[in-house]
Amino acid sequence: xxDIATNNATVLAEQxxxxxxxxFGFWAYIMTDCLLFASLFATYAVLHGNTAxxxxxxxxxxxxYILVETFALLTSSFTCGLAMLAANxxxxxxxxxxxxxxxxxxxxxxxxxxxxxxxxxxxxxxxxRSGFLSSYFTLVGTHGLHITIGLVWMAAxxxxxxxxxxxxxxxxxxxxxxxxxxxxxxxxxFIFTIVYMLGAA
Amino acid sequence: xxxxxxxxxxxxxxDQLPHNPVTAGAAASMVLIVIAGIIAMTxxxxxxxxxxxxxxxxxxxxxxxxxxxxxLVMLLRGLADALMMRAQQATAASPSHGxxxxxxxxQVFSAHGTIMIFFVGMGLMFGIINxxxxxxxxxxxxxxxxxxxxxxxxxxxxxxxxxxxLVIGEFSAAGWLAYPPxxxxxxxxxxxxxxxxxxxxxxxxxxLLSGINFMTTILxxxxxxxxxxxxxxxAWNVFGSMVLVAFAFPIxxxxxxxxxxxxxxxxxxxxxxxxxNAMMYVNLIWAWGHPEVYILVxxxxxxxxxxxxxxxxxxxxxxxxxxxxxxxxxxxxxxVWLHHFFTMGAGADVNAFFGIMTMAIAIPTGVKIFNWxxxxxxxxxxxxxxxxxxxxxxxxxxxxxxxxxxxxVPAIDYQVHNSLFLVAHFHNMIISGVVxxxxxxxTYWFPKIFGFRLNERIGKYAAYCWIGGFALAFFPLYIxxxxxxxxxxxxxxxxxxxxxxxxxxxxxxxxxxxxxxxQILQLIxxxxxxxxxxxxxxxxxxxxxxEWATSSPPPEYNFATIPLVTERDAFWVAKQKGTKTIPxxxxxxxxxxxxxxxxxxxxxxxxxxxxxxxxxxxxxxxxALAGALATIFYQTLREDEAxxxxxPAAEIAATEAAxxxxxxxx
Amino acid sequence: xxxxxxxxxxxxxxxxxxxxxxxxxxxxxxxxxTVWAYVATTHxxxxxxxxxxxxxVLASAQFLVQVFFFLHIGHETKPRWKLLLLVMMVIFxxxxxxxxxxxxxxxxxxxxxxxMNTYMLKQDGGI
Numbered sequence: 001x002x003d004i005a006t007n008n009a010t011v012l013a014e015q016x017x018x019x020x021x022x023x024f025g026f027w028a029y030i031m032t033d034c035l036l037f038a039s040l041f042a043t044y045a046v047l048h049g050n051t052a053x054x055x056x057x058x059x060x061x062x063x064x065y066i067l068v069e070t071f072a073l074l075t076s077s078f079t080c081g082l083a084m085l086a087a088n089x090x091x092x093x094x095x096x097x098x099x100x101x102x103x104x105x106x107x108x109x110x111x112x113x114x115x116x117x118x119x120x121x122x123x124x125x126x127x128x129r130s131g132f133l134s135s136y137f138t139l140v141g142t143h144g145l146h147i148t149i150g151l152v153w154m155a156a157x158x159x160x161x162x163x164x165x166x167x168x169x170x171x172x173x174x175x176x177x178x179x180x181x182x183x184x185x186x187x188x189x190f191i192f193t194i195v196y197m198l199g200a201a
Numbered sequence: 202x203x204x205x206x207x208x209x210x211x212x213x214x215x216d217q218l219p220h221n222p223v224t225a226g227a228a229a230s231m232v233l234i235v236i237a238g239i240i241a242m243t244x245x246x247x248x249x250x251x252x253x254x255x256x257x258x259x260x261x262x263x264x265x266x267x268x269x270x271x272x273l274v275m276l277l278r279g280l281a282d283a284l285m286m287r288a289q290q291a292t293a294a295s296p297s298h299g300x301x302x303x304x305x306x307x308q309v310f311s312a313h314g315t316i317m318i319f320f321v322g323m324g325l326m327f328g329i330i331n332x333x334x335x336x337x338x339x340x341x342x343x344x345x346x347x348x349x350x351x352x353x354x355x356x357x358x359x360x361x362x363x364x365x366x367l368v369i370g371e372f373s374a375a376g377w378l379a380y381p382p383x384x385x386x387x388x389x390x391x392x393x394x395x396x397x398x399x400x401x402x403x404x405x406x407x408x409l410l411s412g413i414n415f416m417t418t419i420l421x422x423x424x425x426x427x428x429x430x431x432x433x434x435x436a437w438n439v440f441g442s443m444v445l446v447a448f449a450f451p452i453x454x455x456x457x458x459x460x461x462x463x464x465x466x467x468x469x470x471x472x473x474x475x476x477x478n479a480m481m482y483v484n485l486i487w488a489w490g491h492p493e494v495y496i497l498v499x500x501x502x503x504x505x506x507x508x509x510x511x512x513x514x515x516x517x518x519x520x521x522x523x524x525x526x527x528x529x530x531x532x533x534x535x536x537v538w539l540h541h542f543f544t545m546g547a548g549a550d551v552n553a554f555f556g557i558m559t560m561a562i563a564i565p566t567g568v569k570i571f572n573w574x575x576x577x578x579x580x581x582x583x584x585x586x587x588x589x590x591x592x593x594x595x596x597x598x599x600x601x602x603x604x605x606x607x608x609x610v611p612a613i614d615y616q617v618h619n620s621l622f623l624v625a626h627f628h629n630m631i632i633s634g635v636v637x638x639x640x641x642x643x644t645y646w647f648p649k650i651f652g653f654r655l656n657e658r659i660g661k662y663a664a665y666c667w668i669g670g671f672a673l674a675f676f677p678l679y680i681x682x683x684x685x686x687x688x689x690x691x692x693x694x695x696x697x698x699x700x701x702x703x704x705x706x707x708x709x710x711x712x713x714x715x716x717x718x719x720q721i722l723q724l725i726x727x728x729x730x731x732x733x734x735x736x737x738x739x740x741x742x743x744x745x746x747x748e749w750a751t752s753s754p755p756p757e758y759n760f761a762t763i764p765l766v767t768e769r770d771a772f773w774v775a776k777q778k779g780t781k782t783i784p785x786x787x788x789x790x791x792x793x794x795x796x797x798x799x800x801x802x803x804x805x806x807x808x809x810x811x812x813x814x815x816x817x818x819x820x821x822x823x824x825a826l827a828g829a830l831a832t833i834f835y836q837t838l839r840e841d842e843a844x845x846x847x848x849p850a851a852e853i854a855a856t857e858a859a860x861x862x863x864x865x866x867x
Numbered sequence: 868x869x870x871x872x873x874x875x876x877x878x879x880x881x882x883x884x885x886x887x888x889x890x891x892x893x894x895x896x897x898x899x900x901t902v903w904a905y906v907a908t909t910h911x912x913x914x915x916x917x918x919x920x921x922x923x924v925l926a927s928a929q930f931l932v933q934v935f936f937f938l939h940i941g942h943e944t945k946p947r948w949k950l951l952l953l954v955m956m957v958i959f960x961x962x963x964x965x966x967x968x969x970x971x972x973x974x975x976x977x978x979x980x981x982x983m984n985t986y987m988l989k990q991d992g993g994i
Contacts, residue, residue: 017421021344025417027949031956032409032447038960039455039485042967043470050476052469067905074897081890081937127468131476134468138459156834169841182937186930192901193926197908201918420948448959480974484967535962539970546978551970 019172026176030183033146037187040139041194048199052130057199060125062116066196069112070188073147076105077185084178090166095174099158102181106151113144136195143191146184153177211817212392217370223305228368257796259346260757262650264353265331269643271360272324275316278364280717282313284710287674291707293692294700306691307374308393312363314377315397319404320360322497322631325639327356327411330439330500332650333642334415336748337433339424339766341759344417346794347836347844348410354804355407362400362811366393370815373397376689378486379460381471381479386464392815395464398457399811405453406807412446415439424747427766430524433746434517437524438503441531442496448535449492456485465817483542491538495530497631501638502527502569505594508587508645509573511744513580516770519572526572529565537562543614552611559609563602570599585742586660590641593668594633601629604679622682625675632671640664640720648741652753653731659723666716673709677702737867739860745773750782752860758791758848761857785861788853792845799836803829893936900929 048057083098117137120126127137157177160170219225242248255263289306293299301309331349335342343349366372373393375384384394419440423432459470460482469475471482510517517523539547539555573595582588604626608614617623648654678686681702686693693699727734736753750772751759762784768774775782806829813821904925907913913921934940940950976982 021417021421024421024948025344025413028413028416028447028952031952032413032451034956034960035448035963036451036455038963039452039488042964043455043459043481043485045964045968046481046971047470047476047478050469050478052474052476063905063909067901070901071898074894074901077933077937078890078894081893082887085887085890127462127466129469129475131469131472131478134462134470134476138462138468138470167841173837179938182933185937186933189897189901189926189929189933193904193922197904197922198919200908201915201922444955448956452963478971478975480978481967481971484970488963488967535959536966545974547970547973548977551973 019168022172023175023179026179030179033183034187037139037142037190040135040142041190044135044139044195047131047135050131052132054125054130054133056132057136057195060120061196061199063196063200065112065116066192069109070192072105072109072112073185073188076102076109077182079105080178080181084174087161087166087171087174092161092165096158096162099154099161103151103154103158106147106154106181110144110147110151113140113147117141140191140195143184143187146180146187150177150181150184153180209818209820211813211819213369213816213818217392219368221302221305223301224367231364231367253796256801257350257798259342259350259794259797259800261331261335261343261346261349262755264349265328265333266650267353268324268328268331268356271357272321272328275320275324275360277717279313279316279321280714282309282316284714285309286313287703287707287710289691290693291700291703293690294695294697294703295692296695298692301691303691304374307689308372310689311373311376311379311393311397315373315401316363317631318377318493318497319401320356320363322635323404323408324356324360326442326497326500326635327352327408329504329639329642329646330411330415333646333748334436334439335418335422336649336751336755336759337436337746338419338422339427339747339760339764339771340418340422341763341791342794343414344422345414347797347800347840348414350797350800351803352407352411352414354800355410355807356404358804358808358811359400359402359404359407361808362396362403362815365812366396366400370396378490380486381460381463381477381482382473384460384464385472387473395461395815398461398464399814402454402457402461403807403811405450405457408446409450409454412443412450416443416447419443424760424763424766427771430521431766431769431771433503434506434520434523435500435503435746437527438499438506441527442499442503444531445492445496445499445534449489449496452485452489453493456482456489459485461814465814480545483545484538487538487541490541492534494627494630495534498634498638499527499530501635501642504638504642504645505573505591506569507744507746508591508641509576510770511645511742512583512585512588512591513577514583514743515576515580516745516773517572518575518578519568520769522568523572526565526568529568530562533558533562533565540609540614543611544618549611556609556611556614560606563606563609566602570595585644586655586657586664587641587645589661589664589668590637590644593664593671594637594641597629597633597637597668597671601626601633604629617682619688620682621678621686621688624688625678625682628675628678629671632667632675637667640667645742646748648734648736649739649748649751649753649755652736653727654734654736654741655727656723656730656734659719659726663716663719663723666712666719670709670712670714670716673712674706675709677706677709737863739864740772743776745770747772747782750775752863756853756856756860758793758853761785761788761791761853783857785857788850788857790850791848791853793848795844795846797836797839797844799832799839802832806832889936889939893932896932896936897929900925900932 079098079102083095083102086094086098117140120133125133127134154177157170157173161174164170219228242251255267258264285301286306286309289299289301289309299306331343363372370392373379373384373389373396375389375394375397379394379397382388419432419436423429459468462468463470463472463477469477471477471479473479506517506523537555537559539551540559543552543556573591604622608617608623608626644655644660681699684697684699686697686699739752739755740749741753742749747764747766748755750764760783764771764782764784772782806825810822810825810829813819813825904922907918907921907925912918934953940953943949976986
């Protein structure tokens with residue numbers, strides 16, 4: 001191989017190694033975030049019965065409302081996948097479109113969640129009411145905080161794709177973002193089940 | 202006077218400056234030292250150098266040195282706290298009340314524990330991992346150099362915050378783990394517990410990021426041919442420790458947050474009323490806390506696994522069983538945590554399960570000890586100062602470990618829980634394990650990092666002081682514990698007859714202090730004698746692993762060419778065969794991560810945000826968090842452009858040629 | 868060539884692994900599991916204990932579906948570090964959550980006065 005070809009092959013190999021390294025590191029971070037949520041779930045599991053004479057989940061949660069939220073988030077996870085497929089094809093418009101839909105659905109989820117929080121707080125069932133409500137708001141709220149960060153990140157990435165196209169760094173970051181967004185829906189599976197379904201059971 | 206700004210500055214007011222003379226004196230000396238440092242830097246015009254070479258560095262070797270400097274400074278503070286506690290207990294046989302008030306004593310023991318675990322233990326450990334790990338793997342740096350720098354600055358921000366509590370406000374008086382209800386707002390209304398929460402929170406995030414960083418480094422950045430079963434045993438131990446960091450630290454993050462939410466926002470996680478459950482705090486904090494002690498000790502085991510073979514001139518006995526033992530420890534350390542609260546009232550079945558698991562974890566640990574001893578057996582032992590540390594460790598750590606197995610029996614633990622027996626046990630493990638391991642590693646790798654050897658004789662004397670001093674300081678505590686002495690006592694009845702033992706313990710502490718003094722002397726003398734003790738070959742100990750193949754100190758890029766590895770102890774094998782570990786031709790330009798100020802800015806922003814959280818200055822929190830976010834965003838933009846700088850092949854060739862000439866002349 | 872590390876990843880993005888059909892399958896299966904769980908809960912199809920078990924099984928199933936179809940775990944080439952880390956995470960999460968529930972439940976009925984009475988009466992073969 002000529003010197004230039006050798007050099008290019010080296011650079012490509014190094015870049016691929018770098019990408020593999022970064023994506024693995026981000027995966028490791030996601031695993032740690034799972035432990036974060038696990039601690040919050042453990043706390044919720046222990047405290048969910050401590051209503052301090054107040055109402056429990058069965059009385060407070062509206063299951064149809066939660067189902068709509070869940071479908072919004074689940075669909076956004078799906079459309080995020082579609083955005084990634086488009087990005088792999090370097091299809092700028094499609095990527096932006098699917099990211100936009102993902103963002104909209106994520107925003108719907110967040111607004112619905114905040115609305116529910118607001119309603120609970122106004123009724124006197126805020127996070128100060130009992131151990132149950134403290135753990136509920138913190139678990140679900142932490143998920144909501146992650147969603148918020150995801151929305152901000154998504155907006156920043158989408159604009160970078162639109163303005164600068166598909167650089168290697170942007171593709172890598174899109175991969176990381178989609179990992180993050182899918183992970184948030186996976187956590188929601190458990191919130192949906194343990195907080196809302198089991199709460200109503 | 203600040204009434205106009207009352208809301209503006211949260212609960213911060215002028216009368217939060219220290220009142221009592223001891224605290225005020227300590228705070229003032231700290232501030233004066235910092236000011237003196239600033240004046241010296243300005244006078245010698247070293248700011249540019251400090252900024253370019255150290256504060257903005259992303260190089261793992263420099264970051265490692267900085268970690269160690271911060272940790273050693275905090276060791277002095279922690280030791281001062283320890284001496285104060287010994288002095289208090291040696292003189293406080295009633296009717297005397299010793300030298301300090303109970304309130305002061307409570308803050309001293311809380312600060313002592315917090316500083317030693319989080320800032321000395323974690324700092325020394327991350328320091329030594331930074332210094333040694335990449336080179337041992339044949340790598341040029343860690344996986345994420347910028348993240349590495351950020352981790353260091355988060356650690357330092359946490360350190361600054363805990364020192365800030367000395368200057369303005371107060372520190373926690375709730376022990377190093379701040380159990381509720383004592384740590385809740387009702388019983389600790391001041392800022393002390395909040396300082397504790399936030400300095401740990403920031404340092405904890407730094408640790409978590411390092412965990413991810415080092416895990417990725419070990420898995421993804423090994424030299425070609427270096428399969429996992431060929432990596433240095435130090436790297437295996439670090440890998441195990443970092444897995445524990447990754448999975449345990451999030452629990453700490455959550456628990457600290459929940460406590461803060463209770464205190465600042467009136468939530469009811471651990472409060473005595475409103476549906477809180479204080480026992481859940483104990484459960485969660487120890488679910489983190491137990492893995493934490495293994496996080497600290499596993500790298501120390503790794504250090505010994507490097508030192509013993511070198512100074513026995515024999516390869517490590519039972520490499521495979523060591524790997525299994527390490528993973529046994531990692532897994533088991535996650536299922537023993539209840540042994541820290543046997544007496545909280547769980548039933549026999551729960552206590553028995555955790556008791557048995559606790560005993561089980563002694564088995565892989567025993568495997569390690571035996572393997573080190575078998576390594577020494579029929580080896581050619583060299584009695585250097587790292588070996589002195591090791592021998593002190595083997596003897597003392599085994600004793601401490603046995604007392605641990607004793608306490609693993611819940612019925613026995615009911616007798617000695619929270620007594621001085623327990624205090625003696627965990628100091629036994631941490632000092633002879635983590636601290637001795639670190640000192641051994643520092644002495645061993647010092648020539649590699651700084652290019653000259655430490656004075657061996659003074660080093661050995663220091664080790665003897667630490668070993669003898671430890672025994673004198675803590676064996677009486679075992680006896681006192683069995684006699685019924687509770688921990689954290691600021692005074693006791695003279696008729697108990699405990700005072701002589703406390704006095705012996707005080708003498709032991711002073712001998713340890715003498716040891717520390719000798720270590721400082723060792724450093725000074727060694728610096729003065731450095732020209733006579735230069736390490737010209739890069740391999741002063743005739744060692745076995747890859748880091749010794751480079752010059753001392755190594756070039757910025759570590760390896761001019763990444764070595765191709767075919768077996769364990771690759772460097773040793775190459776030396777025996779007479780081949781070169783690092784080929785000396787075909788140099789290509791090398792990319793290294795550029796310096797960046799983002800790390801230190803994120804550290805500063807975190808410090809400010811934490812300060813705001815402590816004093817409830819919410820606008821400051823938002824501003825600082827926004828600043829941190831902006832810095833991260835800016836850094837990612839920068840990385841797109843040119844996050845790396847290239848070292849030209851010619852420069853590499855020249856550096857390597859110079860090293861070869863130096864080696865031949867030696 | 869010495870620089871090429873043995874850990875070179877040949878696909879930086881999940882090119883080979885990701886496909887439209889994968890995402891669609893994952894989406895549909897997730898919807899099925901979600902709706903099933905919802906209907907089971909609101910229509911009281913099962914008894915309490917069976918419902919809890921069923922919900923947890925459905926959640927785990929959806930978890931596996933999304934991990935496989937959306938996160939592409941299981942598709943990676945050897946060495947399967949991501950999978951190893953995932954398995955470790957699951958193990959430690961289960962230890963933490965189930966362990967905490969076991970411990971705290973045990974403590975609660977022993978350490979809380981009114982619950983202690985209930986427990987002790989049960990021990991005497993009473994209630």
